[in-house]
Amino acid sequence: MSTRTLQWVKGHGTENDFVLVLDPDGTAYPDLDATIVRELCDRRRGIGADGVLRVVRTSATDDGRRYADAAEWFMDYRNADGSIGEMCGNGVRVFVRFLLERGLVEGTSEVPVATRAGVKPVRLEPDGQLTVGMGPATFPESSGLTISAGGRSWPAVAVDMGNPHAVAMVDDLTDPGALLDPPVWTPAEVFPKGVNAEFAVRRGDHHVAMRVHERGVGETRSCGTGACAVAARVAAADGVGTPVTYRVDVPGGTLSIGLRADGEVELTGPAELTVRGEFDL
Numbered sequence: 489m490s491t492r493t494l495q496w497v498k499g500h501g502t503e504n505d506f507v508l509v510l511d512p513d514g515t516a517y518p519d520l521d522a523t524i525v526r527e528l529c530d531r532r533r534g535i536g537a538d539g540v541l542r543v544v545r546t547s548a549t550d551d552g553r554r555y556a557d558a559a560e561w562f563m564d565y566r567n568a569d570g571s572i573g574e575m576c577g578n579g580v581r582v583f584v585r586f587l588l589e590r591g592l593v594e595g596t597s598e599v600p601v602a603t604r605a606g607v608k609p610v611r612l613e614p615d616g617q618l619t620v621g622m623g624p625a626t627f628p629e630s631s632g633l634t635i636s637a638g639g640r641s642w643p644a645v646a647v648d649m650g651n652p653h654a655v656a657m658v659d660d661l662t663d664p665g666a667l668l669d670p671p672v673w674t675p676a677e678v679f680p681k682g683v684n685a686e687f688a689v690r691r692g693d694h695h696v697a698m699r700v701h702e703r704g705v706g707e708t709r710s711c712g713t714g715a716c717a718v719a720a721r722v723a724a725a726d727g728v729g730t731p732v733t734y735r736v737d738v739p740g741g742t743l744s745i746g747l748r749a750d751g752e753v754e755l756t757g758p759a760e761l762t763v764r765g766e767f768d769l
C-alpha cells in the first residue's frame with residue numbers, strides 16, 4: 489500500500505489540460521519522473537492530462553538556475569508521455585493562474601516565468617485572460633518539407649517557437665483524418681527531436697482555424713505555441729505588415745496572436761484551474 493501522496497491541481501487553457509504539482513524547493517517530489525508523469529496523465533488509470541507542470545523555484549532546478557535573476561519560478565513542463573517539451577504556451581498561462589491564485593507572486597502586472605525556451609513575461613488582462621510574450625517565431629530551413637497524415641500529404645513549413653512545429657495548410661480540417669498516429673514528415677532531418685504538427689485552414693481576414701498533433705501527447709484540443717506558429721506562417725505567406733493580430737480557432741476555443749513590429753509574438757487566451765486532489769504514489 490502506498491504511503492505517500494502527491495497533491496495536485498488540474499487546469500486548462502482552451503482545453504489543453506495540465507496537472508500542476510507545487511514543488512517550490514524541488515524537494516517535495518524528487519521521484520516525479522517520466523513514469524509518474526505518464527501515470528498522472530493517463531486518462532483511464534490516472535488524473536488525465538496532456539502534460540504536467542511542476543511549479544518550482546528557478547534557483548532549485550538545474551534547467552532554471554541560469555534564469556534566477558530574471559524569474560522566481562520555473563515551469564518544469566513534461567508531455568503526457570513523460571518527454572520534455574521546451575515550451576508550452578497554454579501551460580504557461582495556466583501556470584501563472586496557479587501562481588496568482590496561490591499568492592505565490594506579488595501584484596498582477598507582469599509575471600516572468602522561466603522555461604526551457606527562456607523567460608516569458610505573462611500579464612493579466614482586464615478581462616481575466618492572460619497574455620504571454622512568446623519571443624519571436626523563426627523559420628528554420630525546410631524547403632521541400634512534406635507532412636503526411638490520414639493517407640494524404642501536404643507541403644509544410646517549419647516554425648520554431650522555442651519548440652518545433654510543422655504547419656500545413658489544408659482545404660478542410662477533417663482532411664488529416666483521426667490523427668491517432670503521429671504524422672510522418674520528410675526530410676526526416678528537419679526535425680531531429682520530433683515535431684508538433686498543425687493543420688490549418690483560413691476562415692477570413694486574419695482568422696484561421698487549426699488542429700494539432702502534439703509531440704509526446706497526440707491530438708490535443710489546443711496548442712498555444714502551435715497557434716503562434718500558424719499565425720506567423722500565414723502572416724509570412726500573406727506578406728502582411730506588423731503589428732497585426734490573428735484569431736486562431738482551435739477545437740477547445742479561441743486564441744489571439746499578436747505579431748508585433750519588433751518581432752515579438754504575443755499569445756492571449758484563457759486559463760482556468762478546475763479541480764484538485766491527491767494521487768497515491
Ligand SMILES: N[C@@H](CCC[C@H](N)C(=O)O)C(=O)O
Binds near residue numbers: 574703
Ligand atoms: N501544448 C503546448 C505545447 C506542449 C509541448 C509540445 N507537445 C512539445 O513537445 O513541443 C502549447 O500550448 O504550446
